[in-house]
């Protein structure tokens with residue numbers, strides 16, 4: 001997608017032993033690229049959220065396994081590095097999916113060929129992620145077209161939570177792909193962007209990428225969505241997902257569940273967009289089964305932003321002596337979801353529909 005008019009992906013190989021990423025900790029204030037040359041550096045980038053978002057975490061782990069193939073002298077060493085990558089973040093299943101796909105590819109080849117095999121596989125994982133998001137855009141566009149017909153040319157208001165945009169994938173995004181496709185097709189769309197405390201991925205990342213693509217949008221405090229829905233100001237909700245069970249329960253950024261409840265109460269369609277690499281076919285009950293990441297409480301007690309003088313600063317927003325807890329994700333039960341948009345089409349959030357479209361999960 002575009003950054004100051006130039007086309008970028010979120011991750012690429014700058015040479016056979018260097019992975020280049022956009023440092024998302026610096027956005028929206030600074031656009032900086034960093035190079036990752038070792039598994040330790042790459043694992044640190046995932047853990048510290050220089051890269052984040054389910055699809056991008058998966059693609060990064062895919063490239064991480066290519067670095068691991070260079071570092072490991074035996075299969076046991078390779079498996080230990082794979083484990084190090086899997087431990088970085090627990091909720092987005094794309095991470096273990098990509099690592100296991102790489103291990104399978106390398107196990108099927110002679111050990112001496114591991115570097116070449118893993119490089120090819122890493123590129124395949126990244127390209128497939130970008131292609132899947134482009135397809136999600138096409139399928140989601142049909143949903144927006146139907147609403148556009150009913151609204152006869154009026155603005156379509158879409159609410160999204162967190163960042164499931166191109167920054168969360170290799171390109172296009174999941175939740176944002178239908179929005180970009182609708183804008184390109186000349187359908188008037190406006191996006192309500194949940195700020196998404198505590199890390200503010202909505203305010204910092206989604207707003208920035210929408211602005212760069214020229215999409216009308218408005219950032220709202222996290223608790224605003226219900227009010228907007230009660231007043232007919234939201235036509236559609238589209239969120240991303242970090243892990244979806246075979247029965248259609250969706251883990252996504254903390255606060256998603258509350259938006260789904262409000263949408264259900266106000267008969268606003270609530271769609272979840274995901275590439276099929278985000279399904280976890282081993283689970284049915286998302287609330288009991290999906291591991292929910294807990295991050296440092298300082299992300300709740302402190303906020304980062306620009307001072308009037310233009311310096312990046314962190315301020316405390318909770319008084320000393322109060323404790324804080326930081327759950328990164330919640331689970332939205334399938335019954336609250338209108339449909340899932342994947343690269344293969346749109347389906348109901350239930351086991352029969354999901355496994356008909358995705359029999360391999």
Ligand code: MRU
Nearest residue numbers: 052053054162163164240241253
């Ligand atoms: O903690 P993050 O930023 O990695 O969280 C991921 C997200 O941005 C959201 O949960 C998103 O909707 C799913 S990732 C496509």
